[in-house]
Amino acid sequence: GAVVSQHPSWVICKSGTSVKIECRSLDFQATTMFWYRQFPKQSLMLMATSNEGSKATYEQGVEKDKFLINHASLTLSTLTVTSAHPEDSSFYICSASVGSNSYNEQFFGPGTRLTVL
């Protein structure tokens, strides 16, 4: 149980275009979803936390107008990278949890590799 999927698994786009990444909890309802960014050989950096039906909370330094997050239902959250540039190329990982207490486990998706040309 507790499976999280991401789509697409990889995407290549031209500079200036927008890209949408989906994160779905397949067998549970996720009240909270997280979006991370991972650079090669580096750790996961939390970008934002989203709760179903409310606006996402962005971490310091993350441009909310560039990385649009929508958590429209208890099983789906989307991350849209607007006007993508080569520096946005990265591995984006989402996670989902039932509840937002500190002991609620996060279940991670397989990640999406974005390459901006």
Add this chain to the structure above:
Amino acid sequence: AQSVTQLDSQVPVFEEAPVELRCNYSSSVSVYLFWYVQYPNQGLQLLLKYLSGSTLVKGINGFEAEFNKSQTSFHLRKPSVHISDTAEYFCAVSPTGGGNKLTFGTGTQLKVEL
């Protein structure tokens, strides 16, 4: 704020040998501690976690970790590794007082060789 340090970026080890992956953390509040494993091109999988109780925690795939509050450490160990254990391992913490935001270390690449 919390921070996690994984001093070893890479740990090579021969198959069937024991291994220890080190993790130290810094926090002004109490934290829960986690170890995750990431296989190539995959998401993270929880290996084990410490919430409370016994400081020795056993996880999946034969891994265990010991929480040492005085040394602010949570080192991961396995007595005998297998080729399939080759992966990236991340230590993470979250504050006990609220929210389940995770702060990750930079990861340790475990490479098991024949």
